[in-house]
Structure formats: structure tokens, C-alpha cells
Amino acid sequence: MTYDPFDPEFQRDPYPVYRAMRDHDPAHRHTDPPFWALTRFDDVWQAVRDHETFSSARGLTFYPDEIGTLGLAPTIVMLDPPRHGQLRALISKGLTARRVADLEGLIRRFARHRLDQMARKAADCEPVDLHRDFSSPLPTFVLAHLLGVPEAERARFDPWVAALVGLQDNGFRFAEGAAVDAVAEMFGYFSDVIAARRREPEDDLISALTGVDGLSDWDILGFCFVMVAGGNDTTGNLVSHGVQLLDGDHAQREVLCARPELIPGALIEFLRLESSVQALARTTTRPVTLHGERIPAGEKVLMVYGAANRDEREFGPTADRLDVTREIRRQLAFSSGPHFCVGSHLARLQARVAFEELLAAQPEIGVDAARGARLPSPFTRGWRTLPATGVRPARTARSRAGA
Structure with missing residues (x-):
């Protein structure tokens, strides 16, 4: 057994290696670069909840100084309790459940708009790419809105997001050139936004955070960093992988189409089987x-979530199979313990609305994964492109009259 998280063939299908590691080498020592890898569910579950033994303060990749490469201070995800808990509590005052819930109408309109565009492309016999046309633009749009980026400036936002996501995916190992310039530009932009919101608040998350006593400008800027780096491609890949999984089991897709109330639980099942954050x-x-x-x-x-989430010791003999009705007692879809994903409710809202609209408008949509291009990352599992199949053209797409 060879565990090479950089190998494109491994990234295409890591699950046989994960199974072998769980069964025969659950505390695996990797030599170049040097790290250990935990692959069993219970080991990862216990470790992420034990910050006194397994610290986040030296970074979240196996590179020695991933964030210092950009000359930045540690963000909330690179802090241990008690400071982590203090900062998380302050940030939560801005990112409230109500603020997130109020986004639902906006998200639904955007999803419908994108689906209408896909149906028109299909009618014109143009290729449709699920990831580029639907899954990826959705969280980028939501983050831009949430952070108060005006519509006229959102064309600038997309390359910033792409640069930051790309740097994170390689652990900031290749932090140079245009990518670093784009990230520096983004940080300069949001520094100006924070200063402006302190002078004159608006109805956005940054304004809400500037009104929280105890949050410095860096705390807010670091949170913007975390939201963009951690909440963008992960949410988009949840949607794309969910469609891919349903396309691989049409009986499960029919169950979800007939019972959309199962979608919230199905999202956790999608993340269990295809973890956006692999490790x-x-x-x-x-x-x-x-x-x-x-x-x-x-x-x-290394906490290998992608392996732990398929551990038969936790999920039984059907751990590798999709079951949208599965009752999950414990799950690592959004990690656990002190670093349970602070934006999980936002990610779940976006993905729930995406699947409600997607399955209503395009119940037979599938993907051609063989022609897709994956992200070449040892830390996240996702797509750059993912051609769609079975898209109903506009003339036969389900009517939304009265919706």
C-alpha cells in the first residue's frame, strides 16, 4: 500500500487506499513530507476534540509555515482554546442564525437564475458544466453579498476567491506571483471596507462584526479570510459531489425527488461519502x-476525514454506499469539537436550497465525471470542471409558474 496524497490517480479514487490504511495501518507514518495520518473514525473523532494534545496553533496542513508565507497573523482556525472560543463567540454575534436564514430568498433566486441559464444553454445545444455554471458560482455570490461587496465590484471578487482557494489547496506551498498579488489586493480591499463600515455601518456581515466589542480589524479580516478560503469551494463541491452520487444511484435520486424533506440529512450523507475537506x-x-x-x-x-467518514467500524457494512435515509449518530462532515465549522449553517442552507431547486427543475441531471477536471489538492476533494448530462432544455424544463 502506498499513500501519496499528491498522486493524481490517488486523488481520482482514494478510497481503496483509505480502506487499506484503516484496516492495516491506522496510524500511518509518512516520510516526505513528514507527518502521521489517522484514518479510523474513532481516532479522528477523539483527536479533533482533544485540543490539549492535538493543537491547531501550528497550522492545518503538513507544511511548516503555511500562513506565515503570506505574512499574515493566525486566524480563528489556527487558534486553540481559550482564545479560539473567545473569538468564536464574538464572531457568532455577527454571523447569527437569523442573518443566515434571511439569505434564503436571495439564494433561491440566484439558484433559479443559474438553472434557467443552464436550460437555455441546453436548448441551444451548448455544453453545460455543473460545477462552473451552478455549484461554484453559488457560494461565491453568497459570500460576496454577505461581506458587502457591491454588485458592480463582484467581477473583482471572483479572481480573489480563486487565488485564495488555490493557495489554500496547496497549503500555501507555492505562495508567489499573481496569486499572492490577488490575495494582497483582496486583503487591502477588505481592510478599506472594515474602516468604512466602522465609520458608517451598512446591512452586511462586516458591519455587524465591526459593532461587536472586542473584535479587532485583524480579527474581522482573518474571519473574511476563513470564510472565503473555507466556505467557497467546500460548499460548491458538496453540491457537485451530491449530484454525482445521485447520478450513480438513480433509485436514491428518485427517493430524494419524491421526498425533498430528506435533503438536509442527505447533505450530510453526501459529505460523508465525498468529504469536501479530505484532511x-x-x-x-x-x-x-x-x-x-x-x-x-x-x-x-493529519486527520483524514475522507477515510474516517467511510469507516465500517462507525457506519457499518454499507459505509461505502449512498443512503439518503441513513441515520447518522456521529459525523465529521463539518469536523467536531472546538473547531466544528463556524459556517456550517450557511453551507447547509446554500446546499439545501441548491438541491431543492435543482431536483425540481432538473430531476434527471447527471454528470460526466470522466471528462471533468479535479482539483489537484491533498487537502480538499473537488472539481474545476464537471460536465453535466441529462439537462432538460428550456422548452421542456419544468414550469415555475406560481413558484
């Missing part, structure tokens, strides 16, 4: 012994 690292603060292996203090330990 993130912690650093040991003291020696740990797991499965007969002694992991010294100061070692990088």
Missing part, C-alpha cells in the same frame, strides 16, 4: 501512542 492537520503537544505507534510531541498529524 487537515494538527500538531502534537505531547507524545501519543496509537495502534502500537508512538507519535512524539511536535509532530504533524
